[in-house]
Amino acid sequence: AQSVTQLGSHVSVSEGALVLLRCNYSSSVPPYLFWYVQYPNQGLQLLLKYTSAATLVKGINGFEAEFKKSETSFHLTKPSAHMSDAAEYFCAVTADTGRRALTFGSGTRLQVEP
């Protein structure tokens, strides 16, 4: 079985500040991990993915995430927040074996203050 925990349902940062969104996962097999972003009234857009290659993954819009097996974490970061980054962010996990559907975290709403 797999699960994802996103710490903090709401995160607020100032424009230009570091963005850090936390994701911890649980998986009995090597996981594949994803971050998705959802803008208002839209579907989910893939930001980045970890699929057992490099542990530091770079995605779109300047975001990156680091897979840390020892900490079972896959936190999402961006050095400098933009107003356009305000959205909801979802971490998700799946695996190469067993259940293929994604298991999502409950989401973190990012607010960017001017």
Added chain:
Amino acid sequence: ETGVTQTPRHLVMGMTNKKSLKCEQHLGHNAMYWYKQSAKKPLELMFVYNFKEQTENNSVPSRFSPECPNSSHLFLHLHTLQPEDSALYLCASSETSGGKNIQYFGAGTRLSVL
């Protein structure tokens, strides 16, 4: 352009109505998914289809009836819904061979049940 198109974008229906949601993917994927996104709840997987065959039904009430006539089209037939079924219904597709299972989402159908 994600390659996954959902119609309608918005739907208002009474509890005795029958309606259908449509999803079409133009990505050549073999798997399609229905998710339910309710306020303040994680995304809930409803159904999974792989090569037109249903491979997962996540204990969804029978008032939701999926149909997958081919790998490019997925429907969700709705009848005698309840107000608590009001939510954003998201469709996704993926290529499951190779194990990565990266899911691409449509923009969703916002359903309101009166």
